[in-house]
Amino acid sequence: MTPGIHRPIMRPSARKKQMPLLSLPYTEAEARLRGNREHGRWWFADHLAPELRALGASERLKEPVFAPLIKPSFSFTGRxxxxxxGxxxxxxxxxAMNADGIDVSSHPEIFNQWEPKVPAAVSGTDExxxxxxxxxxxTIRTMVEELRWAAQAAPVEDHPAIQEIASGxxxxxxxHNILAGEDKASVQRRRQEINRLMRGAYxxxxxxxxxxxxxxxxxTETGISLVDSPISFKSENTGRYVLDVLSYADHINGLREIAALLNAHGKPGWRMLLTVSPVPFLASYTGDDVIIANSYSKAVLRAAAEEFARENERVDYFPSFEMANYSDPALVWESDRRHVTRPFVGEIISAFKQAYLKS
Incomplete structure (x- = not known):
């Protein structure tokens, strides 16, 4: 501690009371365990019957595709x-949903008319x-800011996100500035389409x-959270950018703001499916091991998603992250161990449809 600076010790009564996510009386907790015979235990003792041992997670995880217990609170007809x-x-x-004939208001097909700056193969991504x-x-901040602008119908002509980073x-x-055309008119045309798509949230x-x-x-000049890194678009004034590692509070508050925006501007009766992407960092700028940094990232996202879904009856958490990370890696990942294979995306979509899609 710096000499001369005294930090007060917070008394227990002054601390903000923390409430558990879930609090169950003994009888209900026991009933839930007994009623969840097929999914509630990690392991059953070896002396028990084989058909019972097969129900343990330790056995279920030996299957090529992890099939989690999904408990939907609503259904989706596809109409x-x-x-x-995200x-x-x-x-x-x-x-995948568009291919099934579902009306996807956010589907960004329009951007296939522009040429990319570099070939898609460079990123190892489908064209x-x-x-x-x-x-x-x-990040959650980029989502919140985009939905705010959509609610405000921010005009493209003076949109705060469009910035001159070098002369012309x-x-x-x-x-994500991956398409050719760095003149103001090209960037504005793309922003106009982004604005149109984002209004689909409401x-x-x-x-x-x-x-x-x-x-x-x-x-720091506009307060806007970036999608790209400043390194990627070669700004002449790199001093205006800072790296933020977001906290749990950042995420839970961001999710709550999204819900508030939907309540104020969205369709009555909107529902949300909240997921965590299994795709890891390409790189971490913190100086930490990228695997450790990614572990924190996914853990804090997953924790915020759990609390938000439990406190909001309109929201379900869907375990795409767990499906990817607890299934056979050979089925899940491309050779970069980062992108999910198209067949496994199909497995995730199939699980979603089986749980939520009703005729």
Whole structure:
């Protein structure tokens, strides 16, 4: 402690009382365990019957595809409109749902008309998914800011996200700048389409929020959270950007703001499916081991998702993250151990449809 500085000790009575996520009386807790015979235990003792031991998670995890217990609180007929916001994994969900004839208001097909700056193969991503990644949102702050602008119908002509980063070179701080055209008019045209797509959040029945990462950049001049890193778009003034590693409070408060925006501007009766993307960091700027940094990122996202879903009756958590991480890696991951294979995305979508899609 710095000499001369005395930090007060917080008395127990002064601390904010922390409430558990769930509090069950003994009889109900015991009844829930007994009633959850097929999914409630990690392991059954070896002396028990084989058919009982097979119900333990230790045995279920030996299956190539992990099939989690999903307890939907609502259903989706496929005739309603779906909106998705989040990381690149959200694009995979949109593609799969769109192929099934579901009305996906956020589907960014429009961006396939622009040429990318570099070939999609450089990123190891499918060509269509790559171009549509213009609308990717990796952190909770980027999602909240985008939905705020959509609610305000922010005009493209003076949109705060469009910034000149060098003489005659413009970027959209709130978009993935992967397409050719760095003149102001090109960036504005793309922003106009982003604005149109994001307004779909307020006209859709089911909102799918895919939380991606807990580490991102912020522009100190505008306060906007970046989708790209400043390194990627080669700004002349790198001093205006700072790296933020977001906390649990950042995430739970961000999710609550999204719900407030939907309550104020969305369709009556909107529902949300909240997921955590299994896709890890490409790189961490903290100086930590990227695997350790990614572990924190996914843990804090998962914790915030759990609390938010438990406190909001309109929201379900969907375990795509767990499906990917507890299934056979050879089935789940491309060779980069980062992108999820198209067949396994199909497994996740199949689990969603089986649980939520009703005819």
């Amino acid at each position: 309603e409109t779906l909106f998705t916001i 990381s690149c994994f959200a694009r995979e969900i949109e593609e 269509r998914i790559y171009r549509m990644g213009v609308v990717n949102k990796y 070179r413009f970027v959209d701080l709130a978009a 006209t859709s029945d089911l909102i799918v929020v895919t939380l991606g990462l807990a580490e991102g950049w912020r522009d």
